[in-house]
Amino acid sequence: MKFFKKKANANRLSLYDAENRQPVVAESLKASLPENIQLMKEMLGYSGDIVIREFRIGPGGRIRAAMCYTEGLVDMKSAQQYIMETLMSDPDYSDPNLLQDMKERILSVGDIQDVTDFGTLFTSLLSGGVILLLDGYSRGLVIGMSGWEGRSVTEPATESVVRGPKESFTENLQTNTALIRRKIKDPNLWLERKQIGRVTKTNVAVMYIHGIVNDKTVEEVRSRLDRIDIDGILESGYVEELIQDEAYSPFPTIYNSERPDVIAAELLEGKIAILVDGTPFVLVVPALFISFFHSAEDYYQRADISSFIRILRFVGFFIALLGPSIYIAITTFHQEMLPTQLLISLAGQREGVPFPAFIEALMMELTFEILREAGLRMPRAIGQAVSIVGTLVIGQAAVEAGIVSAAMVIVVSITAISSFVFPASNMAIAIRMLRFPLMGLAASFGIFGIIIGIIALVLHLCSLRSFGVPYMSPLAPVIVDDLKDTIFRVPHWAMFTRPRLVSQKNVRRGRNKPPKPDTRS
Incomplete structure (x- = not known):
């Protein structure tokens, strides 16, 4: 033997x-x-x-x-x-x-x-x-004759909507491609298969609509996928990190979603979907900065309602990014900007607090991030309760103990709530990361430091590209025809062209005139 x-x-x-x-x-x-x-x-x-x-x-x-x-x-x-x-x-x-x-x-x-x-x-x-x-x-x-057990199609866990389809992708590649085929019944919807990973040999599918997509972008996607040389691909995040344009940027340059209707809409815009076997999250390239603020529900509600909700998201974006920084700058360097009554109230609250505003904000932000991560990793039955109770108890106890002021707790709470308005979680994480260096600039130079940080941030965003497409388009460079679906959304009958820099051929998606009003008495 x-x-x-x-x-x-x-x-x-x-x-x-x-x-x-x-x-x-x-x-x-x-x-x-x-x-x-x-x-x-x-x-x-x-x-x-x-x-x-x-x-x-x-x-x-x-x-x-x-x-x-x-x-x-x-x-x-x-x-x-x-x-x-x-x-x-x-x-x-x-x-x-x-x-x-x-x-x-x-x-x-x-x-x-x-x-x-x-x-x-x-x-x-x-x-x-x-x-x-x-x-x-x-x-x-x-x-x-494959026939393994798989998860059934369920409601999306990370992109819930009030109105719209209630189905999401699964971990089965064949199921995911079928869900997209159900949305787009066109022979020009092409699919290419690849196997990536020397050990795992993970099946990867690339889907696009021939005649709408930019052929150069398709070739670039093929080239980047073919250059991947790694032992295994276990989730689409592996592929995202290996093919992204900018590795040292907090902002995501590849969009992902678990909703078939979102992926179908992106394909109709001339973009490319990358599906990885074993994960419900599908990648979309090229990705624009403005896309991370759009939700699937924006296109299922009326244009005026969708535009109002988008404005709220952008307001939440600035609050989540600059809220603690502005508070630190004003209370530390620019007290003359506050009304006298408010200034006296804040001074009374800070009496006896041993730390400067920057240390207060840093402690509270780090505590909240720890509580958020703990609530996410704990069992679902108790995770949410622990995070809510922990936040309330710690915040109240910190104020009563004189470690932080009540105003700082309010600012941090509003900032945390504003960070949840983003439909894309990876954009929310980027904003949470950038909040800390902006707080440091505000504590060092006041409002001038915040302005310097914003200028550096805008320059960095304008320098990014996603598979050859400017990341900030159609805002920078300004493309007037494409502004109809950015901060505001015009009615569907007015969106008769596709984004010019994404789809450079077959840019017209149709032109539907609005119905005439009924003038009958």
Whole structure:
């Protein structure tokens, strides 16, 4: 037994590339079925979830065959019904090219492909395919019968709306592409598949509408995906970080969403969707700064209501970014800007507080961030209650103990609430990060420091690009025709063109005139 294990290990090392730390995928299949089975077992480490079912077919069982699959990834009922029962019913296998005859006439399965090397065999086997091998043939058949358990389509957890579809993507790539196909029933909606990750071999799909999308952007997406060389892709965040334009910017240059209607709308704008197997979050490129302030519900409500809600989001953006900084600057350097009555009230509250306003704000902001993260990581049943109770108790106790002033608690609370108005969580995180350096500038230079920080921030935003498209367009550069869907949203009948810098061909999406009013008495 020890000799057999040593021999198996020796064979396995000969099929293993020590430099790249992965099996040699160029090894071709052998004509001998026992040899193929032995090599498969050795290269897979005699894994217990790899099932190899050997049987005989043909008159008198003269042909040896083997069906290989991964336990838990295959629909076993279909495999037994359409493969085992069909092949073991003893038909007259007289065709000299038996595999081709099985593929064209005997097996009543739609997805059947040839396999000639172990690399393709292992990828298909570990992706939910059934491998059929025959003795005397140096090739086999890959039969698509994947059937693992998956999460059903549920309501979105991070992008909830009052009015609109209540479905979200799942971790299954096929389900996600089908959800998009349901929204866009156009033959020009093209899909390209890739496998990324030397070990995980994760399936990645690129979807776009041919004739609307910019072809140069498609080529750039292909190029960046092909350049990815990594062991594994476990979530779309891996791909986002590896293909983004700017690695050292707090602002996201790739948009993501778990809503099929949002992705369908972005595709109609001429953008490209990148779907990764195993995650419900789909990436969209190119991404614009203004897109992170738009919600799916903006297009399901009337234009005036949507515009008002967007204005509230931008007000919340400035409060979340500058709220503590302005308070620190005014109370530290520019007290003359406050009304006398308010100044006296704030001075009375700060009496006995041992720390300057910057230290107060820093302590409260860090405490709130810790509570928010703790509430997110704790069990759902108690996480929200702990974060709310913790915030109230700590804030009240800090005021009564004279560590912070009541006004500072109010400012930090309003800032925290304003940071929740963003539809995109990654933009909210960027604002929370930038809040701290702006607080430092305000404590050092007052309002002038805040202005310097804002100028640096605007210059940085204007320098960013997302797959060749200016990040701040259509605000910088100003494109008047595209301003109809930025801070304000005009009615649908007036949005008859697509963004010019995103889709440079087929820019007209139609022009619907508004209905005439009924003048009948």
